[in-house]
Amino acid sequence: MTFDYDGWIILIGVLVAIACAIPGTWLVVRGMGMMGDAISHAVLPGIALGFLISGTRDGGWMFAGAAVAGIIAAVLTQVVHRWGRVERGAAMGLVFTSFFSLGLLLIVQTADTVDLDPNCVLYGAIELAPLDVVGLWGIEVPRIVIPLVIVGLINAVVVVVLYKELLISSFDPGLSASQGFNTKWIHYGVMVLTAATCVACFEAVGSIITVALLVAPPATALLLSRRMVSVMTLAVVIGSAAAVLGHFSAITVPGWFLGSGVDTSSAGMMAVLAGLLFLAGVVFAPERGIIFRRLAARKDAKRVAVEDALGLLFRLEERGVRADLHAVEGLLRSDVRIGPSQMSVVLARLRRRALAESSDGEWKLTDKGRSEAGGLVRAHRLWETYLAGRSSIPTSHLHEAAERLEHVTDQAMAEALGKEVEHAERDPHGRSIPPA
């Protein structure tokens, strides 16, 4: 492994990721991720025709052909949807597969006479890219780097200059049009950018894998951030990480199973890594990730259980019943439905937070615990009173509703409730509502 070779492959991968991240982010937030897929396939006949006309792989012909094919496909999708009375996704599927097959036929038919390999079109030839160099200011760089840098720069400039227009038309097309920003033109603008990006990338990673780098990094970034600018930045970082890790995996992972010296497609591995990073995002992302949500749910459940235990102790005290240690555990199990695994945690927390203490075989609320429990019971009974007056929930079911609501009632809400029920002193069951 040398920089000359592997370094260039990684650099090309990173350039692809950067170029894809920007249009990809907008496609995803506009709910048009599928359109990226469609465009990357639909540009194929344009690329093929451009290549046939010009006879070379570099040059504006392929770009022009691809952009035109992309636009035609986008318009045709709309036409098929409107006139064929098919749902938009199906229309897209129809148009882009037809275009793709047409492009494939063109390439296969002419493969004997011209130097355009169908495999390269599908999967890219990133491994060969560093070998095809051109001189640039005295340095030899892979030829493919040039279009990638150009497209990346164009994407960056467009998004900086037209950020506001992209934002408004993506978020609220109606408002956008009513303020004079033609949503249709912006839509086709995004399509053209995507098409140009696909052409620049297809030689490196092929038309299929481009889709992965177009959609997966922005989708991952959206799990991590909720600000447009940081989503785009993160998409660039995540895409680049997929490119770097992808290449290393391609040259190392197959060796683990098949013996040293075996490697696999770097482009394919980059797409796999993009997918794995997304999966990691789904699992580990703060706030939106599965683990975080589980932990948050567990934390909530624990808080609710502790509050319920407090409420129970308060009610026992209110009725003058001795809170025998065993009896309380029994009630917590049967009435509050605290599971055996949770029981010791809940009781330990009552002690640790000095809300209640156990002595002489019975539980006693501390002053702090009594005031907190009083607030909860107050919220509970205020809700029962409020609901009884204002809804058709039968009195026997009021308790269940209030049981849930008491845990989400803060000071301000309790105050408003108190006002709503005209500072009632008794709930519908005739029990006194503890003062605030």
Place this chain on the structure above:
Amino acid sequence: MPLPHQPTSLPPGDEHDLSAALSIHDLTVAYDRRPVLWDVDLDVPTGCLAAIVGPNGAGKSTLIKACLDLMPRVSGEVRMFGSPWRAVRQRVAYVPQRETVDWDFPVSVLDVVAMGTYGRLGWLRPVGKAQKCAAMEALERVELTELAHRQISQLSGGQQQRVFLARALVQNADLYLMDEPFASVDAATEQAIVAVLRSLREAGATVVVVHHDLQTVAEYFEHVILLNMRVVATGSIASAMTAKNLRATYGGRLTLLEQAATALGQLAKDR
């Protein structure tokens, strides 16, 4: 509800008031060749709060959208302050229905409100300090200052509606077209919105609102448009909100007109 002396008659087609904030002449709109609005003809006088009222599917939202060229018209003409919409675009603010946008979109409350300044900025000019300040002021008017930097998915329905209202306020328009700004908001938000609408009227603006609560029409508005595919009646609350007109608007949902429209749509499909 004041009872009628006699039903209001529609203004004759050619005699539109040139000073009207919004005047619609013989507007017909079709969706898939099926007419949804027929020969709508009305004036909304400048400086009033007007409600568009009618049953579901009456074409209330469509009417607003057609005024703003968001839906193609089959025929008819719309003028705002005597000019076509495009000529007075910056004097007109539009509040779409809350459900039409994705509230999970990665933007902050301030970002959304600042969108109201885009029209005046025009193409390519970026949002600057002045626009952000204007957005903050609008947020203050709807009492949402402390939520300015929240992500919009963390808002309640009423707060979302207020964000939309703030975004319209920032446009500083003379004519506001609002699609169901009172839909599923709590009583406090409703009062806050009404207060803002009244302050707009005091400043001389005209507000046209798609409204779904018949009980509050007379309290909030002074002008009403009763709509059910066509204008049943329009005018001041006293003259247009009559029992007879309301029956004509809401009663007998499947009117002859609607049957005819369905048949027409079918005809177009078969052809």
